[in-house]
Amino acid sequence: MSRVLTNRLFWPVVVLLALFAVNLVAFPGFFAIEVKNGHLFGSLVDIVRNGAPTLIIAIGMTLVIATRGIDLSVGAICAIAGAISCSIILGSPDPGNVGTVVVAVITALLVALVLGLWNGFLVAVIGVQPIIATLVLMTAGRGIAMLITEGQILTVNSAPFKTLGSGFLFGIPVAVWIAAAIFALAALLTRRTALGLFIESVGINPEASRQAGLRSRGLLFSVYTFSAVCAAIAGLVLTSNQTAADANNTGLFIELDAILAVVIGGTSLAGGRYSSSAPWWARSSSRRS
Template structure:
């Protein structure tokens, strides 16, 4: 119970059980035209954009920072891609879609460099530095779309968010690839240790030879790249670029997923596996709201309640109480054996 992943897993299981009681066929998975369909598949598909961003957000928070601009980056990425596709002579061409995706990702790298430059070089607080792009990013997306909702009719582009590969949604496979890449890169190399050291004590890390400035820039660039991919998935799923609503409040869901997963906002130690569980908790909670019949407008209230409960259960005071109870039980068993 003292493990930081214990209570998030318990919360996820509770939500799944509630869905099963409200809808007996909740766990059923069907195969149609070689594709998997079902409520569990929907949770994975709908939660994949949040997971993509949450993976990058985990690394940012581990460095004692935060990125509020990911939602705006999502909107810019989708707007750029749709503008290129609509401006081409053959929107249904895979080559056109490839160019649109590549240009969107390159622009996201520039946006990530901007955030990293403000934080690591200029020295602006991360919440203020990313708030600048969060505020201006929506305006940039509106300029790109000229204030219109750009609807595209391109099967290759639609496949990014709605397509299937080997029976699984492509968006789920993309999210899994990002998660595995980040997990291997940070846990099988020294990069993860350096990120933790910068988050715990930047000055000591600098004295130890860690190039904190370059590391911070790389983390913000990676987060922007994750946000751009998530924006492409969201825009593709809607088959339209909506500068006002694409990625709206997704930065909050990503932060909630990271916090539920046990990563401290104070920086330092982090858990990508916990982030995965947190993202599943967030999306399962949204699904539960719809399944039980609660008005969708109350979703944010339930998200706040879940985060509050999980954070209280993960708090140091709760951990101390659990450990104290464990020690008392151990002493009692020891006395009983002695007697």
């Protein structure tokens, strides 16, 4: 029992249950879920779908914070990804074409990859403090998105693109599937390989990790790039749900929500271990070894 009470996730879970209880009293139908046209609808479904972009960004932010860093540029990258995708779709003669949407999404992700490399370059090579390095892109990113959209809100009418934010797959919102896939990928890479140990090592003691032969520079490039790509995916989901690219408001302050989610999840802002307890597959692997 004492082990449960001392777990970092104990009080967040208690507060979450308390919120559920309050909502149940205030709104008796809060937990009601119904099926319409083969799709799930209800307050809980809406909460999970609308929280998916924050979850996606929080996954990337977790790895960054675990290395003693921070990424304040994720909101701006959301806006840039949305602006790029909508610009490409609107510039196409057939906005509803699946190929056009695929090109738009891939282009947005590639640009985010470059932006992530830029953040990693400032932190790992130049030696700029992470909060300052990412603040540069946080400030300039909105301006870049405004340049792409020419200061306008770009409204798109593309059914394939709209699927990312408001579509359904097997009755569950596509955004939830995307968030679950990214979570599973990050969990497998960091818990089934040595990558998670390397990230924690750099966060606990960068100098000792370097002397032990760990190439922390490449690791920092990786986590900042991954964070930027996660932000771009979240931006595509947000833009798709809005069916418009708004350079000023897409992903506004979402970096603060993501950081809060990471901290509530048990990750220390001081870096190092980013999970209050290892997942079951990590525990079973350690027992076998």
